Amino acid sequence: xxxxxxxLKLTGEVFGKQHEPFSADTVVNLIEQIKELKSTHQFGIVIxxxxxxxxxxxxxxxxxxxxxxxxVGMLATMMNGIMLQDLFEKHxxxxxxxxxISCPQVAKVINQxxxxxxxxxxxxxxxxxxxxxxxFTTDTNAVLRSLQISADEIWKxxxxxGIYTKDPAKNSDAQRxxxxxxxxxxxxxxxxxxxxxxxxxxxxxxRIRIFNIFAPNALHNAAQDSNFGSIIE
Numbered sequence: 001x002x003x004x005x006x007x008l009k010l011t012g013e014v015f016g017k018q019h020e021p022f023s024a025d026t027v028v029n030l031i032e033q034i035k036e037l038k039s040t041h042q043f044g045i046v047i048x049x050x051x052x053x054x055x056x057x058x059x060x061x062x063x064x065x066x067x068x069x070x071x072v073g074m075l076a077t078m079m080n081g082i083m084l085q086d087l088f089e090k091h092x093x094x095x096x097x098x099x100x101i102s103c104p105q106v107a108k109v110i111n112q113x114x115x116x117x118x119x120x121x122x123x124x125x126x127x128x129x130x131x132x133x134x135x136f137t138t139d140t141n142a143v144l145r146s147l148q149i150s151a152d153e154i155w156k157x158x159x160x161x162g163i164y165t166k167d168p169a170k171n172s173d174a175q176r177x178x179x180x181x182x183x184x185x186x187x188x189x190x191x192x193x194x195x196x197x198x199x200x201x202x203x204x205x206x207r208i209r210i211f212n213i214f215a216p217n218a219l220h221n222a223a224q225d226s227n228f229g230s231i232i233e
Contacts, residue, residue, distance in 0.1 A: 009045075011159065012050040031087060041223060046127045047084055052079060055072060056069075059072065084126050100132030110132075127145045155219075156208060159213070162176050165177065
């Protein structure tokens with residue numbers, strides 16, 4: 001039986017939030033879950049860089065030009081990619097780290113042939129460096145990489161348990177949405193992903209599941225329970 005191929009988009013905060021001590025506990029727990037799912041699932045992972053730097057926040061605070069702030073954010077994802085690979089390999093999971101920004105000392109430059117080879121070798125693929133271009137979010141990058149690995153589904157691991165009509169951290173009347181179409185998400189301008197990511201996923205008929213990556217056994221639950229998290233399709 002062919003393995004189900006998943007593009008997992010991780011927030012950089014799996015290493016800890018900004019201004020807080022770093023910890024490998026969450027990442028190691030995710031690695032153990034991925035190891036246990038390897039017989040049925042193959043993962044590609046896009047990692048964010050928000051634990052180090054967010055162009056939309058720190059970039060504005062520093063008064064940086066947007067294009068430069070985005071580039072700093074992409075470099076932050078490369079640091080997280082190096083840490084991820086080290087932890088995966090230490091726990092017996094063979095990986096290939098790719099970067100959209102050329103840095104051959106630490107990662108392979110993204111190209112389709114090398115991605116296909118890594119998939120054929122049953123490696124867990126790590127994508128860092130964003131798209132390599134400013135003005136694209138890691139959500140858009142996740143959709144792009146999902147197409148490159150021919151993913152069956154995109155899993156977006158966040159700090160909330162699904163999609164809401166409003167930011168639940170700021171609005172007590174926010175309502176949870178179990179399933180929604182891309183057209184509806186775009187019309188309602190739901191902020192869980194950006195419009196470019198929505199449009200690209202809609203065009204290529206990619207299914208996205210959004211859930212709390214910090215919940216116990218989150219990856220197992222996503223694999224086994226079709227009602228875990230929220231779905232956009």
